[in-house]
Amino acid sequence: GEDVEQSLFLSVREGDSSVINCTYTDSSSTYLYWYKQEPGAGLQLLTYIFSNMDMKQDQRLTVLLNKKDKHLSLRIADTQTGDSAIYFCAESVLNQGGKLIFGQGTELSVKP
Amino acid sequence: NAGVTQTPKFQVLKTGQSMTLQCAQDMNHEYMSWYRQDPGMGLRLIHYSVGAGITDQGEVPNGYNVSRSTTEDFPLRLLSAAPSQTSVYFCASSYDSYTDTQYFGPGTRLTVL
Numbered sequence: 401g402e403d404v405e406q407s408l409f410l411s412v413r414e415g416d417s418s419v420i421n422c423t424y425t426d427s428s429s430t431y432l433y434w435y436k437q438e439p440g441a442g443l444q445l446l447t448y449i450f451s452n453m454d455m456k457q458d459q460r461l462t463v464l465l466n467k468k469d470k471h472l473s474l475r476i477a478d479t480q481t482g483d484s485a486i487y488f489c490a491e492s493v494l495n496q497g498g499k500l501i502f503g504q505g506t507e508l509s510v511k512p
Numbered sequence: 513n514a515g516v517t518q519t520p521k522f523q524v525l526k527t528g529q530s531m532t533l534q535c536a537q538d539m540n541h542e543y544m545s546w547y548r549q550d551p552g553m554g555l556r557l558i559h560y561s562v563g564a565g566i567t568d569q570g571e572v573p574n575g576y577n578v579s580r581s582t583t584e585d586f587p588l589r590l591l592s593a594a595p596s597q598t599s600v601y602f603c604a605s606s607y608d609s610y611t612d613t614q615y616f617g618p619g620t621r622l623t624v625l
Contacts, residue, residue: 408552433613442516442602442616443555488554499570500614502547502554 406489406503413511418476420506422489425470432465434474435488437505443488446474476508484510513538516617518603524623525593533588533620535603543606544586545570545614546578548599555602561586593624 403425412418424432430451435443449456449463449472456463462475476483489503519534537544545560547570557570561580575597577589586605590597600621604614 404554435616442618443604445613445615448613490555499545499557499560500555502556504552504554 404489404491404501404503406487406506408504409507409509411509411511412479414479414481416479418474418479418483418508418510420474420476420487420489420508422472422474422503423470424472424489424491424501426491426493426501427467427470428493431492432463432472433488433490433492433500434461434463435490435502437486437488439485446487479508479510481510481512484508515539516603516605516615518601518617518620520620521618522621524625525590526625527594529593530589530591531593533590533601533603533622535586535588535617536584537603537605537615538584539605539607539615540583541605541607541615542583543614544580545604546576546586546588547602547604548572548597549602549619550599558588558601590622593622595624598622598624 405423433448434446436446437443447458460477464473486505486507488505490500493499516537542563546558547555549555556572559578561567567578600619602619603617606614
């Protein structure tokens with residue numbers, strides 16, 4: 401079945417780059433997403449990548465996709481304290497009505 | 513646009529009680545879904561709908577009912593609450609079920625005693 405795995409915690413210093421990693425199992429995934437969840441809030445879509453791309457850049461965010469290894473990463477450049485949140489990786493599943501499979505979430509802690 | 517709204521924000525129930533979590537969107541989105549979020553488990557899909565009158569089960573549907581009588585509303589019903597249903601519930605919507613990004617509501621935190 402489909403599965404998405406993430407490490408649970410990441411701690412970085414302000415100004416450093418953060419890299420959050422994700423692995424998935426379903427090779428038929430079409431879109432892969434990164435969502436951000438701040439404490440007590442819903443999920444905010446940060447960025448997404450189509451499965452036939454290998455990189456997407458959006459301001460401080462860079463998404464890398466390695467389809468062969470089924471590995472997705474999110475790099476945040478110049479990480480700020482406001483980036484502290486939980487980051488979820490998710491994949492959309494082909495022919496299942498847009499169902500999203502989420503990873504467990506990576507809690508990013510940014511220290512000043 | 514208000515986006516996706518959910519009520520209530522917090523709810524405490526006793527085992528066996530019933531209640532309905534409300535979800536509404538004003539973006540004319542066809543696709544709506546309900547997820548539950550539990551610590552260390554990410555979000556899991558409960559039920560989804562690809563349009564008014566059409567619903568289907570997700571990954572963890574047991575103990576929950578849904579209906580979709582209008583495009584705007586997608587309520588989630590707990591018929592007989594159990595402590596295992598203590599969770600944070602998120603509603604999401606998108607223009608279509610496949611290529612469009614999903615927008616999430618702020619969540620309902622439910623505790624079942």
